[in-house]
Amino acid sequence: MPLASTGELVNPAAATGSAVAAFNVITLEHIEAVIAGAESAGSAVVLQVSENAVRFRYGRLLPLARAAVAAAERATVPVALHLDHVQSDDLLRQAPGAGFSSVMYDAARLPYADNLTATRAAVDWAHAQGLWIEAELGQVGGKAGQDGPGHSGGRVPDAHAPGARTDPDQARDFVAGTGVDALAVAIGSVHAMTTRTAALDHGLLKRLSAALSVPLVLHGSSGVPDDGLVEAVAGGIAKVNVGTALNAAMTGAIREFLAARPEAVDSRKYLSVGREAMAHEVTRIIGVLGRAPMMREPSDGPSPS
Template identity: 80%
Template sequence: MPLAATGELIGAAAGTRGAVAAFNIITLEHVEAVIAGAESVDAPVVLQISENAVRFRYGRLLPLARAAAAAAERATVPVALHLDHVQSDDLLRQAPGAGFSSVMYDAARLPYEENLAATRAAADWAHGQGLWIEAELGQIGGKDGAPPLDAHAPGARTDPAQARAFVADAGVDGLAVAIGSAHAMTTRTATLDHGLLKRLAAALDVPLVLHGSSGVPDPQLRAAVAGGISKVNIGTALNIAMTGAVREFLASRPEAVDSRTYLGVGREAMARTVARLIRVLRGD
């Protein structure tokens, strides 16, 4: 089917107090696994390509983006493309021509006023191109010369009043909030601040996004969706599944040299992880 629009998928999920799963992809195996997993549970899904993934692919966006779009168009469930954690304005401007319907513009590393100005400019441009835009806001440092605190640093939290002002002034369509998760966690030990999430949901009239969801236990993921999260970003969990499966395969078959054998095992492991996590988010 044709590429879906991220904003429409998120809006539909938010309307039913649900959440769309958004998986970060690095290889074609990731693409195929995410789509296969989503198809197996009959759920829409978002494929995300981060600026870091583009850097890994020699700085070229189109090869992976076009492969993802081609696979998405042959899927039996709605699939959207999202450009994730974009800091480069040059990369941002490649999004419309590469099949993306949404971007996450990441200026959260900057002091508040600079973050706001950069995000507002990105939002104005994105909306002119028909893109849905997400931003991120955590606990902002910068006082007394201290650097801003990354939204996923230990202890970082998004202030509801500040978030409300930021969304209104920046004009973004969705906001990633810092409520206790962290990027690249390999253990599922994060503890979310569900009281803060409730206050954020009450203060904001745009969909809320949870980053770093691989480190969040299943019960807390379900509670986050029930509490107002409408988009759940997942990346590391796929890499854990793929690497573990490939490592086990090669350890038991040291003579193996055909990359299709172990990449196939890794792809299957990722697809199972995708299906399982979508079921968790749906409350199955």
């Protein structure tokens, strides 16, 4: 099946009160697991490669991207490729040639005016290349290297600190001033959580949804309980990013396999167990998100493109 574009998946979801699951991938096993899980669920999916994942792969985007393209083209469900949390302009400019239809340009670490200026420049370039572009306003938290607006230290920002949440009025101005196609909002989720205890501010989400006409994105979704995810989609989230939940599933399955078989050395055996565990988690999460459209009527949000 030809590669889908992220906008072709997310915009209709926003218009119909549903959400697309977007999973961050690090290895070929992640890619295969996400596609297998989406095929089992009979659902379209977004494969995401983050700047951190590129850094892990010796700073080279193409090996993992080409693997993702090859796997996606053989999938029986629509699959789109998204370059996630991009801060490097050099990496941004590699996206179109590597098969990505969309980019999340992350200047949220900067003061508001600088975030707007940097994002506007990224949007102008991305739109000229036919890319759908997402940005972030507020501090989702959970990523080192961000001390909050205007800082770039090593501490992890607090997603619950004053000023961390996305302000609806500022978000409206930001979207108008940058021309972004989607906005990641800070409503209480945190990146890299290994417990599912994040409490989302659903009242704030409702206000953001009413204020904005672009699809809203939830980052840090691995730490959100199932009911919270369902309510978030019902409240206006159209793209749900998941990463840590897959890593936890893979690591847990491999750890259990090796503990029971200390003599094992064939990596194919334990990687296959980890891949299967991730695929099951993908199918499960897609099923959770599928419960949300029953909770709300279709919105007057963005029309399909």
